[in-house]
Amino acid sequence: MTKKKKNIINKSFIYFAITVITLILDFPFIWMVSTSLKDSVEMFSENPTFLPKKLSFTNYISLLKEYDFMTYLKNSILVSVSTTLVALLFATFMAYGISRFKFRGKNVISSALILTQMFPLPLIILTIYITFVKIGLYNSRFGLVLAYCTFALPFCTMMLRSYFDGLPVELEEAAAIDGCGPFATIFRIVLPLAAPSIVAMGLFAFILSWQELMMSMTLIHSADLRTAPVAISMMVGFRNIVWGPLMAASVVVSVPVVILFIYFQKYLISGMTMGAVKG
Amino acid sequence: MKSQKIKKVRWNKNKYAYILIAPGLLLLTLIMIYPLIRGVISSFFTQKAASMQFEKFVGFQHYKELVGDKTFSLSIRNSILYTVIVVAVQYIVGLAVALLLNKKFKGRGIYRSLILIPWVVPGISAAMTWKWMYDSQNGIINQILMKYGFITENIDWLGSRTTALGSVMVTSAWKAIPFMAIVLLAALQQVDIGLYEAVKIDGGSMFHEFRYITLPGIKKISITTILLETIWTYNQFDLIFTMTHGGPANSSMIVPVYTYLTAFSFFKMNKAAAIGTISLVIVSIPAILYIHYSKKEED
Numbered sequence: 001m002t003k004k005k006k007n008i009i010n011k012s013f014i015y016f017a018i019t020v021i022t023l024i025l026d027f028p029f030i031w032m033v034s035t036s037l038k039d040s041v042e043m044f045s046e047n048p049t050f051l052p053k054k055l056s057f058t059n060y061i062s063l064l065k066e067y068d069f070m071t072y073l074k075n076s077i078l079v080s081v082s083t084t085l086v087a088l089l090f091a092t093f094m095a096y097g098i099s100r101f102k103f104r105g106k107n108v109i110s111s112a113l114i115l116t117q118m119f120p121l122p123l124i125i126l127t128i129y130i131t132f133v134k135i136g137l138y139n140s141r142f143g144l145v146l147a148y149c150t151f152a153l154p155f156c157t158m159m160l161r162s163y164f165d166g167l168p169v170e171l172e173e174a175a176a177i178d179g180c181g182p183f184a185t186i187f188r189i190v191l192p193l194a195a196p197s198i199v200a201m202g203l204f205a206f207i208l209s210w211q212e213l214m215m216s217m218t219l220i221h222s223a224d225l226r227t228a229p230v231a232i233s234m235m236v237g238f239r240n241i242v243w244g245p246l247m248a249a250s251v252v253v254s255v256p257v258v259i260l261f262i263y264f265q266k267y268l269i270s271g272m273t274m275g276a277v278k279g
Numbered sequence: 280m281k282s283q284k285i286k287k288v289r290w291n292k293n294k295y296a297y298i299l300i301a302p303g304l305l306l307l308t309l310i311m312i313y314p315l316i317r318g319v320i321s322s323f324f325t326q327k328a329a330s331m332q333f334e335k336f337v338g339f340q341h342y343k344e345l346v347g348d349k350t351f352s353l354s355i356r357n358s359i360l361y362t363v364i365v366v367a368v369q370y371i372v373g374l375a376v377a378l379l380l381n382k383k384f385k386g387r388g389i390y391r392s393l394i395l396i397p398w399v400v401p402g403i404s405a406a407m408t409w410k411w412m413y414d415s416q417n418g419i420i421n422q423i424l425m426k427y428g429f430i431t432e433n434i435d436w437l438g439s440r441t442t443a444l445g446s447v448m449v450t451s452a453w454k455a456i457p458f459m460a461i462v463l464l465a466a467l468q469q470v471d472i473g474l475y476e477a478v479k480i481d482g483g484s485m486f487h488e489f490r491y492i493t494l495p496g497i498k499k500i501s502i503t504t505i506l507l508e509t510i511w512t513y514n515q516f517d518l519i520f521t522m523t524h525g526g527p528a529n530s531s532m533i534v535p536v537y538t539y540l541t542a543f544s545f546f547k548m549n550k551a552a553a554i555g556t557i558s559l560v561i562v563s564i565p566a567i568l569y570i571h572y573s574k575k576e577e578d
Contacts, residue, residue: 011384014379014382014384015384017379018376018379018380018390021375021376021379021394022390022393022394025393025394025396025397025453025456025457026393026394026396026397028397028400028405028408028409028412028453029396029397029400029408031408031411031412031419032400032404032407032408032411035411043417044417046422048419048422090302090303090306091303093299093300093302093303094299094300094302094303094304096299097295097296097297097298097299097300098296098300100296101295101296101299102296103296103297109300109304111570114566114569114570114573115566115570116307116311117510118510118514118562118563118565118566118569119311119315119559119562120514120534120535120538120555120558120559120562121514121516121535122516122535122538122539122542122551122554122555122558123314123315123318123319123538123551123552123555123556123558123559124311124314124315124318125314125539125542126314126318126321126542126548126551126552126555127313127314127315127317127318127321128310128314129542129543130330130331130548131314131331134331146306146310147310149306149307149310150307150310150311153303153306153307154307154311157303182295182299207401210401211401211402211403213402213403213516213517213520213521214516214517214520214539218543229401229402229403232403232404232407233403233520233521236407236410236521241410241414243411243414243417246407246411247407247408247411249407250401250403250404250407250408251404253401253403253404254399254400254401254404257399257400257401258396258399258400261395261399262392265392265395269395269461
């Protein structure tokens with residue numbers, strides 16, 4: 001066999017394999033979107049169609065009208081955006097402090113930050129729940145934002161720290177020589193430089209909070225404060241699961257994440273590999 | 280190198296470091312360190328359901344109770360099975376995908392984005408979609424298997440004792456494969472290309488290439504990522520909780536779900552704290568290894 005022929009066979013094998021894998025991996029997503037756009041006749045048909053023959057938005061309409069989904073979405077947006085802002089505010093200063101200064105306990109704090117990512121959440125939630133009931137933060141969106149900082153804050157700090165570690169210090173030195181204190185340096189030099197990365201870390205915090213289930217389910221009691229993931233989990237009754245609206249809700253919750261992902265793919269991928277590999 | 284750089288900054292005084300770090304550290308202490316420590320301590324006490332006060336010190340009584348608790352030992356067994364199998368599948372498939380994506384071909388970028396979709400879809404949406412696909416009446420998985428004659432009767436994937444845990448494992452592995460693939464791809468791209476050419480010149484086979492260059496090249500990242508995924512998979516809650524609720528008859532019960540249910544469905548806070556503390560001990564093994572290996576990498 002000539003080299004050229006061998007190459008073509010190799011290439012076609014690669015295309016075949018990667019296409020099959022991609023189709024299998026993406027099928028559930030396609031199926032979710034496709035089901036949400038089918039009417040009930042087509043959805044429960046004996047011969048399922050890959051894509052809907054006739055587009056139907058009844059599932060989405062019933063989601064808004066019968067399930068009051070707008071309220072849950074609004075709550076989710078409020079809580080996730082607030083968590084992102086709070087976590088970024090604290091994390092930026094903390095990450096900068098850890099990255100640029102030498103001080104006692106620096107290694108302990110860095111290791112502790114990584115370890116906090118690994119704590120079993122149910123153990124922590126026990127005390128948070130009891131404490132929040134006691135001090136009146138139970139069933140409050142503000143309380144939930146605080147609780148979400150348990151994962152958002154260490155995560156953003158770790159990621160921003162390794163980003164700051166990679167930034168050259170020359171500019172900051174120049175600023176220091178010109179008489180800038182550390183806070184002026186942060187606001188005038190570091191923040192403008194690091195803005196895109198800080199936004200990317202913020203997106204991570206947003207995505208994590210957006211889909212959080214356990215804390216929201218535990219710390220929020222009333223329906224008008226409920227977040228979307230909890231609302232979805234409650235749509236599954238013991239009998240008669242309403243698959244149409246359920247798939248529509250799943251799509252609605254996925255949309256912002258998928259859009260953010262498409263726009264910020266480069267940042268998210270580099271952030272994700274960096275976070276995983278370097279810790 | 281790094282410490283030299285830091286020394287050069289003029290206002291390098293500890294004072295500023297503490298001012299910068301204090302607010303975040305305080306917040307973390309209040310919402311993480313304190314709840315964790317109090318959680319561990321409460322496993323040695325009794326208390327009224329939602330009260331802050333401990334009633335009585337009972338030593339290891341809650342732990343002794345767990346020894347005879349069949350659901351607990353089942354959840355430990357399931358958690359270990361779940362974690363080991365999911366992470367193994369995820370690594371093998373993830374590596375295969377990464378190796379494919381590391382070849383040069385047109386449209387590689389598009390494939391790379393498309394492959395990330397399972398990772399991007401929120402957990403709750405993924406859980407609900409798979410629940411729908413596994414449905415015993417109208418689920419697509421049963422329909423396809425029937426059509427091609429693999430089964431003659433619909434299977435209740437999530438509702439039967441023999442298949443529930445395995446079915447959620449499939450979902451869990453599916454969701455995590457993209458992450459593993461992308462991390463391993465990043466590692467593969469850092470392997471020195473010159474080494475591959477040297478093997479080719481020496482007449483080495485594909486297997487040689489993989490065994491002596493690819494694998495050693497990605498060893499470190501593989502170890503850290505596997506450890507990280509082990510911790511994440513062990514701590515996973517959403518999928519089991521929303522897809523099977525640990526059932527039927529506790530057959531898919533895992534430790535995090537059992538901890539949660541013990542606290543918030545059976546209202547045994549101190550027993551739940553004891554289970555949580557055991558989880559903490561279990562997780563600390565891969566966690567310590569992870570910190571050890573990631574430090575090594577920095578040197």
